[in-house]
Amino acid sequence: MSDEKISTYLATLGQQAKQASFALASLTSQQKSALLQTIAEQLAENSARILAANAQDVQAAKANGLTDAMVDRLLLDESRLAGIIGDIDNVINLADPIGKEADSKLLDNGLRLTRRCVPLGVVGVIYEARPNVTVDIAVLALKTGNAVILRGGKETLASNKALSDVIRSALVQHGLPENCVQLIDSPDRAIVSGLLRLDKYVDMIIPRGGQALQRLCAEQSSIPVILGGIGICHLLVDKKADLNRALDVIANAKVQRPTVCNALDTLLVDQAVAQVFVPKVAAHLHSLGVVFHACEQSQQYLNGLGFDVTPAGEESFSTEWLSLTLGIKVVSDIDEAIKHIRAHSTGHSEAILTDDIHAASYFMNQVDSSAVYVNASTRFTDGAQFGLGAEVAVSTQKLHARGPMALDALTTYKWLAWGDYTSRK
Amino acid sequence: MSDEKISTYLATLGQQAKQASFALASLTSQQKSALLQTIAEQLAENSARILAANAQDVQAAKANGLTDAMVDRLLLDESRLAGIIGDIDNVINLADPIGKEADSKLLDNGLRLTRRCVPLGVVGVIYEARPNVTVDIAVLALKTGNAVILRGGKETLASNKALSDVIRSALVQHGLPENCVQLIDSPDRAIVSGLLRLDKYVDMIIPRGGQALQRLCAEQSSIPVILGGIGICHLLVDKKADLNRALDVIANAKVQRPTVCNALDTLLVDQAVAQVFVPKVAAHLHSLGVVFHACEQSQQYLNGLGFDVTPAGEESFSTEWLSLTLGIKVVSDIDEAIKHIRAHSTGHSEAILTDDIHAASYFMNQVDSSAVYVNASTRFTDGAQFGLGAEVAVSTQKLHARGPMALDALTTYKWLAWGDYTSRK
Structure with a gap:
C-alpha cells in the first residue's frame, strides 16, 4: 500500500474503533457477559470453518519452511480451540472492574468527588503467530469495555480472520458495532509503524512479541506502550x-x-x-x-x-x-x-x-x-x-502496570465531581 | 555540544541518577522527612543567594525582551520564595505511599504474595521558566524516593542552579548522593532529544509545558511520558x-x-x-x-x-x-x-x-x-x-495517572512472593 493509502486506512480504522468504544463503555456487566457467552457459542459452532482456515495457515507455513516449533505454535486443533473457548468462561466469571468507584469524598470546597473506573477506550495489540491471542485479547478487551485493533502475525492471517469474523458477528447479534474488534488484514509492515502513530484514536499499544518488536514500539510509538515479556x-x-x-x-x-x-x-x-x-x-x-x-x-x-x-x-x-x-x-x-x-x-x-x-x-x-x-x-x-484470573501481558516497565497484567490494566479512571453551581475561591 | 559529547554527558547523568535512586529507595519516611526539613531550612538560609541568582535571570530576561508576563513568571521575591519553602512543610505532612502493601494473599500454589508500593526510580522533568517547579518537583520526587533529572527553561538557569545547589548540599548533609537531584545546566536543545531516549536509566518523563513540548515528547520519547496540562x-x-x-x-x-x-x-x-x-x-x-x-x-x-x-x-x-x-x-x-x-x-x-x-x-x-x-x-x-495535597502535573492521558497527579503517580509496585523451595506444577 502507498503511504497515503495506509494513513487513510488507519485513520478509518481508528475512527471506527473510537466510535465503537463509546458504545462499549456504557454496557453493563450483564450485557458484556451475555456477549462473551455468544462469542464462546459461535466459536464452537464455527469450529470447522476456523480449523479449515487454520489448516491453510499451517500448510502455507510448512511450504514456507517454518520450523516445526513455529508451526506447532500457530496450529489449532479441536482440543486447543476448545481450550480457547473454555477460557472465555473463566473471563465471564471474573469480576468486572468497570464502574467501581474509589477515593469518594466531600471536599472542603463543597464538591463531592469520586474516581470511577472506566475503559481505556481503544487498545492496539501487535502480536506474533499465535491465533489464541486473537480471542484472548478480544475477550479481555470486551470484558473491560474496550475496542481493539488487532495486528497478528502474517502467518496466521486466515485463522485470525476466521476468529475475528465470528467475534464481529456476535457483536452485531448483540446490537453492537462490529468495529469493536478490528483485525488488520494486510501483512504490510508499514502499517505497524502507522498504527504506532495513531495517537488520536488509540489509547494504548500492547506489543506481544520479542525484543525487536518491543524496541520498535518503544522507539516509534507516540501512543503509550506497555513493554514486557522479555525476561533475563x-x-x-x-x-x-x-x-x-x-x-x-x-x-x-x-x-x-x-x-x-x-x-x-x-x-x-x-x-x-x-x-x-x-x-x-x-x-x-x-x-x-x-x-x-x-x-x-x-x-x-x-x-x-x-x-x-x-x-x-x-x-x-x-x-x-x-x-x-x-x-x-x-x-x-x-x-x-x-x-x-x-x-x-x-x-x-x-x-x-x-x-x-x-x-x-x-x-x-x-x-x-x-x-x-x-x-x-x-x-x-x-x-x-498470581490469582489474577487472566493475563493480558507481563509488563516489565514501571508505569500503569507491572508484572502480570490482568483486567485492571485495561482500565483507567475519570474524576467525577458534583457541585451546586460551585465556583473556585 | 557535539552529539557524542551529549550522549556521554547524558549517559553519565543517567547512571548517576540510577545509582542514587537505589540509596533513596531504602529510606524510611522519617529519614525522608528529615531530609525535606533540611532542604526547607537551607533554602531559607540561602535566600539572599537564591534571590541574587534570580535577579540575574530577571535582568537577562528583560534585556532579551521577554514580555512582562514571562518576566513575572520567572521572578522570585522573598514572599514567593517563602511560599515555595512553606509548601515543603505541606509535603512533609503528606502520607508516604512507599512501602504500603496491597492485594496480599496466600495462593493455591503455596506462595504468599504481596504487591508493595516502591519508587519509580528516576524521573526526568522538562519544564519552562518557572523556578518554583525546580523545588516542587525535587521535593515530591524525594518524598517518594525517586531521583530526578531536571531540565528547566534556559531563562531561569541561574535561579535553578542556585536552588538545586542548596538541595544537593542538603542531600550530602544527610549522607545521600547529591545526584539524587541533577540539573541539566546546558541550554543546548539537543540535550532534550537525548534525554528522551535515555530509557536505560530514566523511568518516566514529565513534560510540563505547552503543546509543542508535549508533542515533542510524545513523538520522540522512548521513555514512558505523562502528557498533560493542555485543556480545551x-x-x-x-x-x-x-x-x-x-x-x-x-x-x-x-x-x-x-x-x-x-x-x-x-x-x-x-x-x-x-x-x-x-x-x-x-x-x-x-x-x-x-x-x-x-x-x-x-x-x-x-x-x-x-x-x-x-x-x-x-x-x-x-x-x-x-x-x-x-x-x-x-x-x-x-x-x-x-x-x-x-x-x-x-x-x-x-x-x-x-x-x-x-x-x-x-x-x-x-x-x-x-x-x-x-x-x-x-x-x-x-x-x-481535589484534596491530594500536591500536584506533580495534570495528566490528560489514560495510562498510569489521569487528571491531577499527586504522590501516588511517582510510585510503582513490585510483586513479592515467599515460598518454601516451591516449584511451579
Whole structure:
C-alpha cells in the first residue's frame, strides 16, 4: 500500500474503533457477559470453518519452511480451540472492574468527588503467530469495555480472520458495532509503524512479541506502550540456602518451560557454597539436558566433569536464553549478586534461595524487578499463578502496570465531581 | 555540544541518577522527612543567594525582551520564595505511599504474595521558566524516593542552579548522593532529544509545558511520558440549567485565571435556552473583559449588542485560548454537545450545568475526560482542590495517572512472593 493509502486506512480504522468504544463503555456487566457467552457459542459452532482456515495457515507455513516449533505454535486443533473457548468462561466469571468507584469524598470546597473506573477506550495489540491471542485479547478487551485493533502475525492471517469474523458477528447479534474488534488484514509492515502513530484514536499499544518488536514500539510509538515479556531472570543460591532442596527449584525454573520469559537465565552462586554446589547443580541440570555458560570461577568447578560448558563471554549474562542454556556465575556475596542483577536484569523476575531471613528480606528490598521471590521458582510470574484470573501481558516497565497484567490494566479512571453551581475561591 | 559529547554527558547523568535512586529507595519516611526539613531550612538560609541568582535571570530576561508576563513568571521575591519553602512543610505532612502493601494473599500454589508500593526510580522533568517547579518537583520526587533529572527553561538557569545547589548540599548533609537531584545546566536543545531516549536509566518523563513540548515528547520519547496540562475545556448550559446561577460559575471558569489549563474554552448552550441565555451570559462576561468567537446561531443573538464577537472559524473550537477569549456554540441537545466535546476536547475538564438529574448523570457517563463536573466550574481540576495535597502535573492521558497527579503517580509496585523451595506444577 502507498503511504497515503495506509494513513487513510488507519485513520478509518481508528475512527471506527473510537466510535465503537463509546458504545462499549456504557454496557453493563450483564450485557458484556451475555456477549462473551455468544462469542464462546459461535466459536464452537464455527469450529470447522476456523480449523479449515487454520489448516491453510499451517500448510502455507510448512511450504514456507517454518520450523516445526513455529508451526506447532500457530496450529489449532479441536482440543486447543476448545481450550480457547473454555477460557472465555473463566473471563465471564471474573469480576468486572468497570464502574467501581474509589477515593469518594466531600471536599472542603463543597464538591463531592469520586474516581470511577472506566475503559481505556481503544487498545492496539501487535502480536506474533499465535491465533489464541486473537480471542484472548478480544475477550479481555470486551470484558473491560474496550475496542481493539488487532495486528497478528502474517502467518496466521486466515485463522485470525476466521476468529475475528465470528467475534464481529456476535457483536452485531448483540446490537453492537462490529468495529469493536478490528483485525488488520494486510501483512504490510508499514502499517505497524502507522498504527504506532495513531495517537488520536488509540489509547494504548500492547506489543506481544520479542525484543525487536518491543524496541520498535518503544522507539516509534507516540501512543503509550506497555513493554514486557522479555525476561533475563536470575536466581541466587545464598550461602545459607538448603543445597539439596535448591536443586528442584532451579530445575523447575530452568527446565519446565525453557522457551518462556519467566524461565531462569542466570544462576548466581555465593562463593561460600560454590565449590560444593556448582558441580552438584550442574550434574542435576545436565541430566535434564541443560548446557552452561560459566564464569571463570565456576569453570574451575565444572571442567573435566563431562558437562557441556562454554566460557561465559561478554554477552552471556545479557542474553535471554529461551532454551536449555544456563549462565552460571559465582558471586562473592549477596551485594555482588544484587549488583549483577541491577546491571543485567530486564526487570522481570528474580529469586533468592536462602534459609537466612535477613538475606531474604535484604534481597527483596534491594532488587527492583516486577517480581521478586524468596525460595521459589521464577516460573510463577504469570497472571493465573498470581490469582489474577487472566493475563493480558507481563509488563516489565514501571508505569500503569507491572508484572502480570490482568483486567485492571485495561482500565483507567475519570474524576467525577458534583457541585451546586460551585465556583473556585 | 557535539552529539557524542551529549550522549556521554547524558549517559553519565543517567547512571548517576540510577545509582542514587537505589540509596533513596531504602529510606524510611522519617529519614525522608528529615531530609525535606533540611532542604526547607537551607533554602531559607540561602535566600539572599537564591534571590541574587534570580535577579540575574530577571535582568537577562528583560534585556532579551521577554514580555512582562514571562518576566513575572520567572521572578522570585522573598514572599514567593517563602511560599515555595512553606509548601515543603505541606509535603512533609503528606502520607508516604512507599512501602504500603496491597492485594496480599496466600495462593493455591503455596506462595504468599504481596504487591508493595516502591519508587519509580528516576524521573526526568522538562519544564519552562518557572523556578518554583525546580523545588516542587525535587521535593515530591524525594518524598517518594525517586531521583530526578531536571531540565528547566534556559531563562531561569541561574535561579535553578542556585536552588538545586542548596538541595544537593542538603542531600550530602544527610549522607545521600547529591545526584539524587541533577540539573541539566546546558541550554543546548539537543540535550532534550537525548534525554528522551535515555530509557536505560530514566523511568518516566514529565513534560510540563505547552503543546509543542508535549508533542515533542510524545513523538520522540522512548521513555514512558505523562502528557498533560493542555485543556480545551467545555461547559454545557443544559436546557434545565438555572440560568441565573449559571452566570457566576461560567465567569469563574473563564475569568478567574484565564491563562491556565483548566480555564473554560468553549461554552455550549442548549438551543432551548440559547436565545435568552447567550446575550445574558455575554453581557456578564463582556463586563469582565471577555471577547467571543461565536457560532452562526449565537451570532444572531449577539450581533448589535456591542460585544466583541468574531465569527467562529474552523479553528475556534480546537483552540486552548489561555486568554479572555471564549468560544460559544449553540447545540441542538445534550447529544450534540457530547459529540462536540468528543470531537474537540483534549480530555482535560468538562462541565454541565443542569437541574435535571438525568441529564447530569447522562453527561457524566458519556463524557470521557479526566474530570467531569456537574454544576461546578472547570477550575477545580487541581491537586490541592481535589484534596491530594500536591500536584506533580495534570495528566490528560489514560495510562498510569489521569487528571491531577499527586504522590501516588511517582510510585510503582513490585510483586513479592515467599515460598518454601516451591516449584511451579
